Amino acid sequence: MSTATNHDLLSPDRKAEIVDRTFELVRDHGFAGLRMRQIADRVGVTEGALYRHFPSKEAILLALVERMEGRLLGPIRKIASRVDLAPEQKLEEILRHHLRTVIESRSLPILLISEASFSEHEALRERIATMLSSYLGILESLVRQVRTAEGFEPPELAVLLLGLPAAVALSQRLLPNPQLAERLVGSVAARFIQLLVAR
Numbered sequence: 001m002s003t004a005t006n007h008d009l010l011s012p013d014r015k016a017e018i019v020d021r022t023f024e025l026v027r028d029h030g031f032a033g034l035r036m037r038q039i040a041d042r043v044g045v046t047e048g049a050l051y052r053h054f055p056s057k058e059a060i061l062l063a064l065v066e067r068m069e070g071r072l073l074g075p076i077r078k079i080a081s082r083v084d085l086a087p088e089q090k091l092e093e094i095l096r097h098h099l100r101t102v103i104e105s106r107s108l109p110i111l112l113i114s115e116a117s118f119s120e121h122e123a124l125r126e127r128i129a130t131m132l133s134s135y136l137g138i139l140e141s142l143v144r145q146v147r148t149a150e151g152f153e154p155p156e157l158a159v160l161l162l163g164l165p166a167a168v169a170l171s172q173r174l175l176p177n178p179q180l181a182e183r184l185v186g187s188v189a190a191r192f193i194q195l196l197v198a199r
Contacts, residue, residue, distance in 0.1 A: 015053045018043050019063045026064070027106045031115045058121045065112055065124070069131050072101050072109060073138075080138050087145035091161065092193045094139070096185055098165040103172060103181045110169035136162060146197050157196055164192060 021042040025034060036057055040050040054060045079085070079093045102109060116128035139158035148157055168184055171177075 014043075014045075015063075018050065018053055018060065019067050022060050022064055023067065023105075023108065026111060027108055030111060058119070058124055061112075061115065061124055062127055065116070065127050065131065068105075068109055068112055071105075072098065073131065073135060076135065076138060080142060087142045088193055088197045091139070091142050091146070091196075092190055094142075095161060095164065095189045095193065099168055099181075099185045099189060102165050102169045103185070107169035107173040110166055110173070113166075132162075143196075149196055152196070160196070 018039065022034075022039050025038060025042060034057065036047055036050055039057075039060065040047045043050065054063070075097050076094050079090055079097065082090065085093065098109075113128055113132070116124045119125055136155075136158045139161050140154045143154040143157045143161075148154070152160075168181075172181060
């Protein structure tokens with residue numbers, strides 16, 4: 001058990017460490033059976049100290065969603081705002097970033113979305129819904145700037161673009177394949193965008 005001082009227990013660094021350790025637990029074991037006691041043990045504090053930072057497991061999950069949003073959507077917003085890339089290049093870079101995030105986090109985004117969709121806690125569902133809505137809005141805006149394959153509307157293509165990383169997350173979680181993951185982030189992502197953009 002850690003011998004942290006009261007100052008340590010109240011510091012922003014300690015709060016960030018709690019989120020980091022929760023990330024590791026969810027990444028390695030999923031949400032099933034996740035308990036405050038497990039998180040406290042992983043951090044090296046008592047449950048009481050943990051509750052000083054987060055009043056419930058749901059509060060920690062909300063912080064985890066915020067962390068994931070920063071890792072996923074922060075770079076995506078930067079890519080979308082770049083003036084040196086054409087819209088189709090932005091879409092490809094966004095897809096690559098999302099795929100890398102999925103693979104590096106062992107599918108944490110899809111785990112968070114799944115947990116939120118079944119959660120009784122409205123704040124968690126709303127946070128995930130807001131994140132997805134923002135992401136789809138970015139994709140749809142970029143899709144509207146390119147000539148797309150005939151028969152597809154921008155909202156449909158935005159969902160399809162979001163769907164590929166979700167499918168990869170499921171397959172990599174259950175059937176990890178490093179070689180496939182490398183191809184997906186590389187040549188497959190480029191070809192997928194080419195299929196959606198009309199020539």
